[in-house]
Amino acid sequence: MSETEAPAERNWAHWSQPEFVEIDGLRTAYRRRGTGETVLFLHGQHFTRVWLPFYDELANGVDLIVPEHPGYGDTPLPPTLRSFEDYVLHYEAFTRELGLDRVHVVGHGIGGWIAANFAVHHPSRIASLTLMTPRGLRTAAGNGQDPFRLLEHELRxxxxxxxxxxxGEYFEQQGGVEDILQREVEGRAQALVSWNPRYDWRLEHRLNRVSAPTLVLGVDDDRYVPGAVAERYAELIDGAVLRTVPGTAGAPSGHMAHVEQPGEAAAPVLAHVAAHPAR
Incomplete structure (x- = not known):
């Protein structure tokens, strides 16, 4: 059963009250708004403990569920987390606990990597799949910058x-040391599953198992993950469609297009979901 519990008073920008559900003993935080087709959004490395304008754009058209991965936000880091398969087990149980049979899954960055694995291992549970500037594959152009070698300002x-x-308002929460410690915990979760290598060669050979209609969203100029990674996902998933979220005001879109341009990033996701209803 899920329940709403108020964490300690918080006043940073875009914070909203989470709900919690116990998944194999792990108190998992999530937020849910909207009505319509149910969409599970798997976040990237940043922007936990907030409700982004991008989420509002999606929730205007769908029933949007945004959980915080184990080790991120208000979901503790379990001692057993070691692989993307552990994330898959967690989210398979999470969706079952919420009474979801088939669900649309959208993932950004490392969340796209998780989403792809979910679709590989449980193809019948995925109504549609959307990967936004995803990580996880190797290409001739590389597999992305090493986040463990970048200073925070370089990463941003x-x-x-x-x-x-x-x-900056999307990064600053409690301020000072508290924010640094939060990033450290979330960085540890990332390292446990993707420190070395920062790709999964096995996934390349498993993506043919994905049966859900798939949309891969790239950007004009991704300086964190090469655009070739999105292209590679589209090549390996049968029938996948590759599209680009265009920039605005003469500026090319980047890795965080969903934060910079929430409306433009949400539109193709909503159209993809609408074209492939779960029932």
């Missing part, structure tokens, strides 16, 4: 193509 610059100054 790569995310936003040098436009990060306008998005």
């Amino acid at each position: 610059a790569a995310y936003f193509n040098g436009r990060e100054a306008g998005f």
Whole structure:
């Protein structure tokens, strides 16, 4: 059973009250808004403990569920987390606990990597799949920058193509040491599953198991994960459609297009979901 419990008072930008559900003993935080087709959004490495404008755009058209991965936000890091298969087991149980038979799955960045694995291992549970600037595959252009070698300001610059100054409110929460410690915990969760290598060669040979209609969203100029990774996903998943979220005002779109351009990023996701109803 799920329940709403108020964490300690929080006043940072875009914070919203989470709900919690016990999954194999792990108190898992999630947020849910909207009506319509149910969409499970698997977040990337940042932007936990907030409700993004992008989520509002999606929730205007669907029943949107945004959980926080084990080790992220208000979901503790379990001692057993070691692989993407552990994330798959968690989310298979999470969707069952919420009474969801088939669900649309959308993932950004490392969340796209998780989403792809979910679709590989449980193809019948996925109504549609959307991968947004996903990580997880190797290409001739590389597999993306090493987040463990970048300073925080370098990471943000790569995310936003040098436009990060306008998005500080999405990173700053408690401030100072508390934010640093939160990033450390979430970085540890990332390292446990993707430190070395930062791709999964097995996934390349498993993506043929994906049977859900798949949309892969790339951007004009991804400085964190090469655009070739999105292209590779589209090549390996049968019938996948590759599209680009275009930039605005003469600026090419970047890795965090869903934060910079929530409406433009949400539109193709909503159209893809609408075209492939779960029932």
